Amino acid sequence: MSTTQKIRNVLVLVDFVPAELRENKTWKIVYYVKCPIDNKLKRKQNRVKPLKSITERRKLARKMVLELNKKLERGWNPLLNDNEIRGFVKFSDAARLFLDRTVKEVKNQDKRADTLRSYKSFIKNISDYLEEIKEQDMFVIKFKDELVRDFLDVVYYDRDNSARTRNNYLNFIKTFSDWLIRHKYISQNPTTRIELIPEKTKEREVIPDGTLKEIFKFLKEKKENYYMVCLICYYCLVRRTEITKLKVSDVILKNGVIYVNKNVAKNKKSMPVTIPDVLIPFLVNHLKNAEMGDYLFSDNYLPGRNKLPPKKISDEWVKVRTALNLPKKYQWYSLKDTGITNLLKAGVPPIAVRDQARHHSITQTEAYTPKEILKANVDIKTVKI
Structure with a gap:
């Protein structure tokens, strides 16, 4: 030898x-x-x-x-070339550092807690896959397009997930790979030649009036504090994570608005939302023992010092849906969708609804317009050509 x-x-x-x-x-x-x-x-x-x-x-x-x-x-x-000087770091160590830095960004309010939770889930599933194929100790330099393609195929075909789920994984891997490139673990993004696959059009499941009344009646009688969370979503069109970040001081009852600060808003823009008159008495009762520095919703969905986890809102909604034997198509986001749709049906101008929902464009708002309120253009209808 x-x-x-x-x-x-x-x-x-x-x-x-x-x-x-x-x-x-x-x-x-x-x-x-x-x-x-x-x-x-x-x-x-x-x-x-x-x-x-x-x-x-x-x-x-x-x-x-x-x-x-x-x-x-x-x-x-x-x-290795100069752009891969950290290529011999284990994939698991690079992924851990990526998550640690994301934690820091969340603390600095540069990223949302939901983003961190998603990143952790994606990393865990990729790591589990690497363990399945006996590559749990691989160097990050081996994180290449063939491996990524195989993983995405497992997600979509073997695990029978939706195209949306598969595309979400691809988008995350693009983001993670860009970070690896910036920090010189790899020199090329392995997703460059991997394309998104067509997704089914998202169907917005608006809650019918009768079902909505049934839900609100149940909440008022059985889950009064959680009822307030649902009313804020339905009437003020505030998103789930935003709701958990609101403080009592953000509710300005004398002006009839809730101020959604840029540090709270998903779109990072500070804007007020209108509190409909029908909601004012509920808010007055909700805030009767609150202090200005409290979160609007804390333990048991009452005002308090502890921040309410966003997932708790969704988990509670599943319990409500189960108790009322409602189909899964009525999800938490359906409250907001239904609120937007019902405002448009009531004749509220789309621009006002856009501002209430804090959409980026009127087109996004008009996508909620129910077919039954669409009207023919008068000029075209009466023209003689």
Whole structure:
């Protein structure tokens, strides 16, 4: 067995074999580094230029050996380009750092808590897949398009998830890969040639009037505090996570508005929303023992010092739906959709509804317009051509 083969067999678990000088006919500095593709040690060599003085040539060689070994100990690998200098970090360690930094961004209110929760879920499922294929200890440099394609196929075909779920994974991997590129773990985004697949048009399931009355009657009698959460969503069109961030001080009853600060709003814009008169008595009762610094909804959905987890709102809605034996198509977001639709049916101008819902455009609001209130254009209807 050759020396090279012995080295490869014995040292397959190391990242490199230190450089050493070999004084043969041609003086060479020889060292071995691990290839990121097959995890095998590859021989590399640097030539030592001839000098008239053997002593000076050896000094030069020792200096080269010293510098090479310093670089190797710092993680340098000549098989990687300058944009992949962290390629030999384990995927799991890179993913952990990514999540740790996202936690910091959430604390600084640069990202939303829901974003962190989604990122954790995506990372966990990718990590579980890597464990299934015995790649849980792989270097991040191996996070390439073939692996990503295989994973997405498992998500969509093997696990029978929707196109939307598969596309959500793809979008996350794009974001995560961009972060890996910025921090020089990889040099190319593995999703560049992977396309989104067509999704079914999202059907907005508006709650019929009779069912809505049944829900509100049940909530008023059985879950009075949670009833208030649902009323804020239905009448003021405030999103779930936004609701959990509202403070008592954001409710300005004398002006009839709730001020949704940019630190609370999903679109990062500060805007007031109108409190309909029908909602005012409920809010007055809800706030009777509250302090200005309290969250609008805390423990048991009453005002308090503790921030209500957004997921608790959705989980409570599932319990309500189960108790009333309602179909799954009536989800938490259906309250907001129904509120928008009913405002339009009541003749409220679309621009006013847009501002109440804080949509980015009137087109987004008009998508909720029910077919029964659409009217023919008078000018076109009476024209004679």
